[in-house]
Amino acid sequence: MRYSSHVIASLCLGAAAAAHTALPFTAAYTAGLAIGSLLPDIDEPSSYVGRRSFGISGKVKEAFGHRGMTHSLIVWGGLAALVWRDSASPFAAGLVLGYLFHIVEDFFSVQGVPLFWPFSSKRWKVPLYRTGKGMEKALVYMALAGFVYFGVNGLFREWWRSLLFGW
Numbered sequence: 560m561r562y563s564s565h566v567i568a569s570l571c572l573g574a575a576a577a578a579h580t581a582l583p584f585t586a587a588y589t590a591g592l593a594i595g596s597l598l599p600d601i602d603e604p605s606s607y608v609g610r611r612s613f614g615i616s617g618k619v620k621e622a623f624g625h626r627g628m629t630h631s632l633i634v635w636g637g638l639a640a641l642v643w644r645d646s647a648s649p650f651a652a653g654l655v656l657g658y659l660f661h662i663v664e665d666f667f668s669v670q671g672v673p674l675f676w677p678f679s680s681k682r683w684k685v686p687l688y689r690t691g692k693g694m695e696k697a698l699v700y701m702a703l704a705g706f707v708y709f710g711v712n713g714l715f716r717e718w719w720r721s722l723l724f725g726w
């Protein structure tokens with residue numbers, strides 16, 4: 560997926576999560592979602608985040624390959640525990656969820672993701688789309704529609720209020 564697709568899809572999933580739980584749909588939460596949804600592609604130097612990683616991404620790719628360890632649920636669990644222990648804030652919740660949603664989104668691509676790395680490098684997938692192709696765009700439009708749906712049903716008001724009354 561393109562980075563913009565990841566951001567839109569993760570905002571939609573994050574909005575769905577906030578609409579059905581007690582998660583606060585605040586500016587900090589959505590910022591966390593957007594950043595978290597970009598982080599796993601740090602293992603690809605040509606990705607949006609890779610080009611801004613000061614060379615880290617080249618090293619990660621060299622060591623583990625693209626869509627390797629950063630796309631593992633095990634690695635996600637470890638990172639999530641670290642972040643959560645450090646600060647259980649709306650921003651951290653968004654960050655942790657955005658990262659998870661990225662893995663889920665790549666799970667539906669033809670390349671798949673190694674969900675259980677380092678225990679197995681098997682790539683798991685339910686191949687729905689090919690990166691950059693029409694189906695990805697269709698899914699992104701659906702995500703955008705879903706995001707707007709959750710937004711007009713109350714979340715946007717909560718979001719604006721969070722801007723006015725602090726993060």
Ligand SMILES: [Zn+2]
Nearest residue numbers: 599600661665
């Ligand atoms: Zn990815």
